[in-house]
Amino acid sequence: MSIKKSGIITICGRANVGKSTLTNALVGEKIAIVTNKPQTTRNRICGVLNRGESQFVFMDTPGLHKARTRLGDYMVNVVKESVADVDAVMLLVEPIAHIGEPEKQLIDRIRLLGCPSVLVINKMDTLPQKEQLLEVIEVYSKEYNFTEIVPISAKNRDGVEALLTLLETFLPEGPQLFPEHMLTDQPERQMMAEIVREKLLLSLDKEIPHGTAVEITKFSERDDEVIEVDATIYCEKNSHKGIIIGKQGAMLKKISTLARQDMERFMGTKVYLQTWVKVKENWRDNANLIRNFGYRDQ
Numbered sequence: 403m404s405i406k407k408s409g410i411i412t413i414c415g416r417a418n419v420g421k422s423t424l425t426n427a428l429v430g431e432k433i434a435i436v437t438n439k440p441q442t443t444r445n446r447i448c449g450v451l452n453r454g455e456s457q458f459v460f461m462d463t464p465g466l467h468k469a470r471t472r473l474g475d476y477m478v479n480v481v482k483e484s485v486a487d488v489d490a491v492m493l494l495v496e497p498i499a500h501i502g503e504p505e506k507q508l509i510d511r512i513r514l515l516g517c518p519s520v521l522v523i524n525k526m527d528t529l530p531q532k533e534q535l536l537e538v539i540e541v542y543s544k545e546y547n548f549t550e551i552v553p554i555s556a557k558n559r560d561g562v563e564a565l566l567t568l569l570e571t572f573l574p575e576g577p578q579l580f581p582e583h584m585l586t587d588q589p590e591r592q593m594m595a596e597i598v599r600e601k602l603l604l605s606l607d608k609e610i611p612h613g614t615a616v617e618i619t620k621f622s623e624r625d626d627e628v629i630e631v632d633a634t635i636y637c638e639k640n641s642h643k644g645i646i647i648g649k650q651g652a653m654l655k656k657i658s659t660l661a662r663q664d665m666e667r668f669m670g671t672k673v674y675l676q677t678w679v680k681v682k683e684n685w686r687d688n689a690n691l692i693r694n695f696g697y698r699d700q
Contacts, residue, residue, distance in 0.1 A: 489573060
């Protein structure tokens with residue numbers, strides 16, 4: 403079936419509202435890393451879904467937050483640039499009857515854009531009384547006249563199909579933007595780095611994982627179809643390096659095993675993964691290092 407409609411839809415919202423979970427739910431595959439820690443996504447990640455005669459291109463953005471480092475500045479700029487030149491915008495919020503500063507900033511950008519906008523109220527599974535939903539809708543409706551308001555649970559996929567049906571009405575006529583079997587615009591190397599970084603976020607406590615970056619220094623396929631991946635994990639302090647490696651290397655082994663399992667699922671073949679840990683002090687404030695680790699201007 404040939405594609406007759408295609409369009410770009412941005413998913414924006416504050417940190418930790420479930421943007422990556424929603425992107426994965428919409429695309430039907432895991433293309434964005436998901437943790438319960440804020441600011442998990444650092445780059446703009448593009449997810450592609452072909453559905454009948456329509457091609458959706460979803461842009462998952464970092465959470466809008468107050469920047470404290472150069473990397474933070476980069477992430478905030480990615481969000482601002484992503485809410486521009488798109489066919490529709492989804493503002494993802496939690497079911498709380500209060501509009502915070504990040505939401506106000508994003509609503510201001512949506513207002514200037516003037517394209518179709520959907521307020522997506524996520525985490526409905528956490529709402530004890532569904533009547534509270536009406537209060538949330540009322541508060542946001544007074545702030546801005548959204549094209550539609552849709553309550554969902556991205557985690558449980560409740561309401562995701564209805565959301566897709568709605569979004570399809572916003573797609574303009576046009577040819578497909580990405581090849582048929584392409585799920586994401588992330589290069590395979592970048593996906594491998596993101597998988598390792600997700601396992602760091604899931605396995606380590608507090609601030610340490612946010613001070614880490616992952617560089618893939620080797621990505622090659624052997625004759626026996628095993629993919630060899632060498633990953634270097636950078637952290638900001640020697641003490642952090644010790645924690646990442648763990649007692650007798652136990653933590654690094656755990657992170658590497660979890661990452662290898664996900665890589666094999668993503669690539670559909672065996673993966674031989676080797677990991678190292680190095681210290682790069684204050685890399686989050688070093689523009690050259692930020693670029694080297696794959697956080698480039700979109």
